[in-house]
Structure formats: structure tokens, C-alpha cells
Amino acid sequence: MPAPNQPVIIILAAGKGERFRAGGGATHKLDAPLNGKSVLQHVLDAAEASGLRWHLVRPAGGTGGMGESIAMGVSATPDANGWLILPGDLPFITAPTLRQVAQALSAKPVVVPHYHERQGHPVGFCRGYFEALATLSGDEGAKAIVYAARQCGAVIDLPVDDIGVVKDVDHPADLTTAEETRHQGRQTY
Numbered sequence: 171m172p173a174p175n176q177p178v179i180i181i182l183a184a185g186k187g188e189r190f191r192a193g194g195g196a197t198h199k200l201d202a203p204l205n206g207k208s209v210l211q212h213v214l215d216a217a218e219a220s221g222l223r224w225h226l227v228r229p230a231g232g233t234g235g236m237g238e239s240i241a242m243g244v245s246a247t248p249d250a251n252g253w254l255i256l257p258g259d260l261p262f263i264t265a266p267t268l269r270q271v272a273q274a275l276s277a278k279p280v281v282v283p284h285y286h287e288r289q290g291h292p293v294g295f296c297r298g299y300f301e302a303l304a305t306l307s308g309d310e311g312a313k314a315i316v317y318a319a320r321q322c323g324a325v326i327d328l329p330v331d332d333i334g335v336v337k338d339v340d341h342p343a344d345l346t347t348a349e350e351t352r353h354q355g356r357q358t359y
Contacts, residue, residue: 177252177272177294179217180243182236183210183228185259199339200228200258209339212261216334219265222254222272223247235309244303253303254292255312262334268292270330278326280319283335289327290335 183200200210207215217224227243236257244253252275254268267283271294274281281294293316295303302315319325339345 175251176222177254177275177296178247178250179220179222179224179254179256179268179292180240180247181210181213181217181224181226181256181258182239182243183226183258184232184239184242185236185257202339202342202345204261204339204345209261209345210258213256213258213263216263216265216268217256220268220272221265222268223250226258228258234307236311237306237308240312241304241306244300248300248304250297252294252296253299254294256292257338259338259340260291260334261339262332262337263292264332264334267330267332267335271328274326274328278324280316280325281328282316282325283328283330283332285330285333285336288336290330292335 201208204212214224214226225243225247227239227246229242240255243255244250247253252272254271256263256268271281271283271292275294275296279296279298283290283292293312295312295315299315299319303312306312306315316325
């Protein structure tokens, strides 16, 4: 059972997947098969394996953008000690990385993982960001919150050895490169 003082993983799965379908995808990108299960199921499995509580944001009809999705997830978990904002199209994210980002929240109020100097997800926020996150809207997500936190030294840039923080699925061709990554020994969780 997840510890109550840990952050909650907010899994964002409300996007329309328009680029994926425009690129010839026959289904929503999160439902696309990857190594025997859907892209989203890989993310859910990693979240479950992390031992952290998680909440899936996937309302029928989608939302008005990433900001609205974040607000929905945070508002649905007001008792959380913090949140890890995780897009549902990152099938290679690992449970150890999720735990690493969660643990780093004890050092700074905002945690941004980086893989080979590329900023990735999940971005972690401590409890003090509830109001700012719960009132987001539009498609910009929490970029402005991270920017403001960075200006006052409240962000830790966390290097991780996990391509899963940056390797997403936006186009059908990404499934092929994702399969290649998987066959090179990367595990989802």
C-alpha cells in the first residue's frame, strides 16, 4: 500500500492524439499496441510497480488541454503530499525513476528529470503548489509554474539514466523506434 506522505502520480491521458492519427495511426496513440499491450498500459504498469499512488486523467471527450488535465488530476487528489505529472505517452518510464523523482521532492519543491541534458517527465511538485496546479487551464501545462519556481531557486534538475523520461509516442513511426528501444534491453518497469 502506498505511503500517505508520498506524492501522487497524475497520469495525463486526455489528449486527442491528433498527430498520431494524422500520421496514419488507426487508433488513439495511447491505445496503440506496443509489445503486447497498449502504450498507456506500459505507463500504468510502471506507476503501479513504483508503489506510489496514481490517478489517471482520461475523461470521455478529452479536456481543454494539458493545463486542464493537470488541474483535474490535482483537484481529484487534494490530500496528496505532492504530484508527479506524467504524460501517458511515455511507455518506457521506469518505476525506479518515478520513485527517484518522488524522493527528490524532499530536497526541492519542484523536480525536473533530465536524460542526457534533455528535460523530461514526470515533473514533480510539492504540496505547496496545489493552488497553482489546480487552477491551470489551456494547453501550456505547468511550464509557467516551473519557470517561476526556477527563478527563485526552487527547482532541482535531476539527471536520470532513463530514456523513458523523454521517449514518447506521437507518431506511428515512434512505435517502431520504441520497439527497437525495448529490444535493446530497456524495460518499462
